[in-house]
Amino acid sequence: MTARDLGDRAASLNPRKPTMADVARHAGVSLKTVSRVVNQEPHVRASLQERVQAAISALGYRRNEAAARLARGATMLTLGLVMENISNEFYARLAAAVEAAAAGHEALVVFGSYEESPDKERMLIESMYARGVDCLIVVPSAADHAWLAEHPGLTTVFVDRVPPGLAAADVVLLDDVWGGRAATEHLLARGHRRIALISDDDGLSSVHDRASGYRRALREAGVAADDSLVVRGMFDPWRVSHEVTALLDLPDPPTAFFATNNRAAIGILHALRERPERPAYVGFDDFALADVFNPGVTVVRYDVARLARTAVDLLLHPSPTPRRVEVPVELVARGSGELPPP
Amino acid sequence: MTARDLGDRAASLNPRKPTMADVARHAGVSLKTVSRVVNQEPHVRASLQERVQAAISALGYRRNEAAARLARGATMLTLGLVMENISNEFYARLAAAVEAAAAGHEALVVFGSYEESPDKERMLIESMYARGVDCLIVVPSAADHAWLAEHPGLTTVFVDRVPPGLAAADVVLLDDVWGGRAATEHLLARGHRRIALISDDDGLSSVHDRASGYRRALREAGVAADDSLVVRGMFDPWRVSHEVTALLDLPDPPTAFFATNNRAAIGILHALRERPERPAYVGFDDFALADVFNPGVTVVRYDVARLARTAVDLLLHPSPTPRRVEVPVELVARGSGELPPP
Numbered sequence: 001m002t003a004r005d006l007g008d009r010a011a012s013l014n015p016r017k018p019t020m021a022d023v024a025r026h027a028g029v030s031l032k033t034v035s036r037v038v039n040q041e042p043h044v045r046a047s048l049q050e051r052v053q054a055a056i057s058a059l060g061y062r063r064n065e066a067a068a069r070l071a072r073g074a075t076m077l078t079l080g081l082v083m084e085n086i087s088n089e090f091y092a093r094l095a096a097a098v099e100a101a102a103a104g105h106e107a108l109v110v111f112g113s114y115e116e117s118p119d120k121e122r123m124l125i126e127s128m129y130a131r132g133v134d135c136l137i138v139v140p141s142a143a144d145h146a147w148l149a150e151h152p153g154l155t156t157v158f159v160d161r162v163p164p165g166l167a168a169a170d171v172v173l174l175d176d177v178w179g180g181r182a183a184t185e186h187l188l189a190r191g192h193r194r195i196a197l198i199s200d201d202d203g204l205s206s207v208h209d210r211a212s213g214y215r216r217a218l219r220e221a222g223v224a225a226d227d228s229l230v231v232r233g234m235f236d237p238w239r240v241s242h243e244v245t246a247l248l249d250l251p252d253p254p255t256a257f258f259a260t261n262n263r264a265a266i267g268i269l270h271a272l273r274e275r276p277e278r279p280a281y282v283g284f285d286d287f288a289l290a291d292v293f294n295p296g297v298t299v300v301r302y303d304v305a306r307l308a309r310t311a312v313d314l315l316l317h318p319s320p321t322p323r324r325v326e327v328p329v330e331l332v333a334r335g336s337g338e339l340p341p342p
Numbered sequence: 343m344t345a346r347d348l349g350d351r352a353a354s355l356n357p358r359k360p361t362m363a364d365v366a367r368h369a370g371v372s373l374k375t376v377s378r379v380v381n382q383e384p385h386v387r388a389s390l391q392e393r394v395q396a397a398i399s400a401l402g403y404r405r406n407e408a409a410a411r412l413a414r415g416a417t418m419l420t421l422g423l424v425m426e427n428i429s430n431e432f433y434a435r436l437a438a439a440v441e442a443a444a445a446g447h448e449a450l451v452v453f454g455s456y457e458e459s460p461d462k463e464r465m466l467i468e469s470m471y472a473r474g475v476d477c478l479i480v481v482p483s484a485a486d487h488a489w490l491a492e493h494p495g496l497t498t499v500f501v502d503r504v505p506p507g508l509a510a511a512d513v514v515l516l517d518d519v520w521g522g523r524a525a526t527e528h529l530l531a532r533g534h535r536r537i538a539l540i541s542d543d544d545g546l547s548s549v550h551d552r553a554s555g556y557r558r559a560l561r562e563a564g565v566a567a568d569d570s571l572v573v574r575g576m577f578d579p580w581r582v583s584h585e586v587t588a589l590l591d592l593p594d595p596p597t598a599f600f601a602t603n604n605r606a607a608i609g610i611l612h613a614l615r616e617r618p619e620r621p622a623y624v625g626f627d628d629f630a631l632a633d634v635f636n637p638g639v640t641v642v643r644y645d646v647a648r649l650a651r652t653a654v655d656l657l658l659h660p661s662p663t664p665r666r667v668e669v670p671v672e673l674v675a676r677g678s679g680e681l682p683p684p
Contacts, residue, residue, distance in 0.1 A: 085438065086434055092437075106469075109454075112450065113441055273634055292611045292612055294615055
């Protein structure tokens with residue numbers, strides 16, 4: 001199915017039935033409040049109840065059949081989570097954290113992985129929309145997301161990356177520039193001057209910002225950036241491993257590496273298994289076994305649960321003006337980033 | 343919420359509206375066929391169409407609102423996946439594989455993690471049921487599942503473990519006895535006689551069967567089982583690490599380990615990081631970095647995608663008689679399982 005087919009299908013779906021999110025927007029209250037009123041939960045302020053009821057009448061909202069089945073008043077939010085690949089550790093942790101945050105609001109989570117296909121990303125979002133998912137958390141691809149503006153009824157928060165082509169979006173990001181800079185400064189402080197950058201798709205804002213932090217740290221230290229030490233577009237640990245080996249075979253090889261995500265760090269581990277050199281390296285993203293290697297893997301890490309909680313919080317409290325929240329990151333020294341130059 | 347509350351709530355839900363699964367059972371056809379008829383897809387045999395329409399009339403089935411929204415005839419299955427914890431690599435891989443298998447039938451996946459709480463497992467299943475999930479894949483806890491028999495409308499397939507208390511269930515298992523036996527025989531063949539077993543909750547059929555394979559291999563080799571070398575109930579790599587250290591400190595320590603799951607294998611890796619000994623070990627479950635350690639980690643592995651495809655296939659083709667399918671496993675030698683005794 002092409003993006004055009006999806007667009008046609010989306011157009012055919014309008015006019016659509018109003019959702020809880022529409023009612024929340026119309027009444028100027030949170031989704032949670034609408035859900036509580038619809039499900040006749042106790043302890044909702046009378047003034048809020050009236051606003052919600054007025055919005056329900058104005059829009060002609062009717063709660064859906066699944067909700068009606070649970071006649072006892074449980075809230076019935078369903079949250080969609082769209083990401084690259086749930087089998088990658090970052091996404092698995094994010095999914096677990098979103099689930100935990102959603103469970104606090106009795107919401108269930110539908111997930112979908114789009115691999116590296118923006119068409120599949122769009123198809124997943126359209127499909128969730130068509131099935132009455134109330135709100136969405138999306139880790140967006142590098143493709144243009146302007147088409148999403150045609151779905152004002154779908155409350156969406158973007159996580160980890162800014163969606164290209166969608167100016168008015170709520171986003172929860174990591175402090176990627178700071179992280180890239182801290183990782184590089186950490187290596188510079190140990191005396192490294194030839195520091196390679198192992199990076200992913202530059203079209204992803206997270207990758208772009210981590211690389212910016214790297215270049216900024218080099219510039220501030222008076223170290224000239226060397227493009228021959230920069231590898232981009234690395235999705236796959238095996239390809240990373242190959243590139244790291246090639247870099248180590250250079251006449252003037254790097255003595256240190258900064259890996260902009262967990263796949264890149266794992267690729268470095270693969271390559272070093274077969275090599276006599278002991279270059280220093282720092283990865284962005286923690287992973288479960290990072291402290292079992294010897295030396296342990298020094299990483300830039302962050303609280304995935306906080307990322308998820310922040311996103312769920314923005315979803316449940318929609319705002320007419322777009323919001324951008326940054327979650328802090330920190331450097332954890334475990335050994336690999338503290339190795340000196342040879 | 344207690345199990346009793348959940349039971350009360352479940353009772354209050356009956357009589358409930360008939361689901362696609364009810365129609366499929368009544369008509370004696372697959373869910374997929376019902377979905378295709380309901381959504382007016384082409385190429386459905388007339389005789390099947392008639393049977394499905396007759397069942398729809400008899401039961402008074404009406405497709406739900408979300409389905410009705412997508413007026414173009416896409417199938418609208420939603421599949422629930424209930425497991426211990428999606429952030430564990432085994433479950434993350436399973437979720438990715440279930441998603442891929444479900445996508446082949448245009449089904450979306452709702453997931454839920456119950457951690458170590460049977461009450462939460464039940465709550466998740468009830469909640470998915472209440473929200474109109476069409477069918478379920480469950481990796482069951484060790485608790486009694488007899489209560490699920492009260493939900494005949496919910497087509498469920500169990501994966502990885504047999505659900506206690508539910509005789510007539512479809513299950514897709516690994517060949518756990520064979521795997522436990524093969525791992526142990528592999529270590530015996532290298533001359534090991536003191537082989538420790540690092541195991542999880544024995545109430546889980548998978549864990550029980552892997553341990554049975556271990557004992558059987560020892561018995562067949564004429565090696566007396568030594569209970570002081572058996573550690574049970576290990577959920578957490580850190581506790582495993584502690585127990586492995588204690589075993590290595592014994593006057594007559596084990597020279598090899600069989601770990602019945604990935605957490606146990608990772609616990610062994612943790613412990614060995616701090617030790618001079620180089621015992622052999624074999625793990626059950628592959629993991630992403632198993633071949634990056636030096637030596638690589640020898641494991642019993644299996645095709646997670648096949649596990650998932652088989653489960654989805656059983657779901658979409660319900661049968662009045664319970665089925666039990668075993669997926670084969672294989673031993674992959676990477677170094678850690680081939681180390682000789684000291």
